[in-house]
Amino acid sequence: MTTVLKPSRRPLHWEGSSKRDLKQFPSAVQKDIGVALFIVQLGGTPPSAKPWKGLGPGVHELIEDHRGGTYRAVYTVRVAHRVHVLHAFQKKSKSGIKTPRTDVELIERRLKSVLERYRDDDRK
Numbered sequence: 513m514t515t516v517l518k519p520s521r522r523p524l525h526w527e528g529s530s531k532r533d534l535k536q537f538p539s540a541v542q543k544d545i546g547v548a549l550f551i552v553q554l555g556g557t558p559p560s561a562k563p564w565k566g567l568g569p570g571v572h573e574l575i576e577d578h579r580g581g582t583y584r585a586v587y588t589v590r591v592a593h594r595v596h597v598l599h600a601f602q603k604k605s606k607s608g609i610k611t612p613r614t615d616v617e618l619i620e621r622r623l624k625s626v627l628e629r630y631r632d633d634d635r636k
Contacts, residue, residue, distance in 0.1 A: 521553045522553045524549060524594075525595065525596045526596075526597050527597060527599070527625070528599070528622055530585070534597075538578050538581075541578045541583045545574050545600070548574045549574070549587070549595065553595055557572075558574065561574055566616075567619070567623055570590030571586065571623065572588075572589075573585065573586045574587070581602055582602065583603070584601055584603055584611075585597055585599070586599045588623060588626065590623075592630050596622075598619050598626070599619045599622060
């Protein structure tokens with residue numbers, strides 16, 4: 513008899529308005545990002561994932577292009593064997609390829625909040 517082991521699935525947590533923001537994307541983009549996040553939950557790295565520069569290891573962005581628009585979801589797998597979606601947004605470039613500062617700052621704040629939350633849990 514063969515035993516089939518199911519891979520463990522990391523819990524998925526949505527930070528701030530990230531889930532609500534993702535729901536505003538075109539349905540095809542929602543589906544693609546959803547599948548990519550599922551791959552991350554199973555411990556894989558989807559083809560659309562790229563390291564997010566500036567916040568260290570374990571922070572990545574998913575990039576989906578759709579009808580001339582670019583959509584992104586930034587997540588971390590850095591803490592507590594969980595996937596935390598930090599931000600979902602449509603990239604509307606006003607400065608070339610750079611991500612707008614407001615989006616970068618929001619991602620930094622949400623990551624800091626996640627890290628502090630787990631640091632506080634470890635102290636209890």
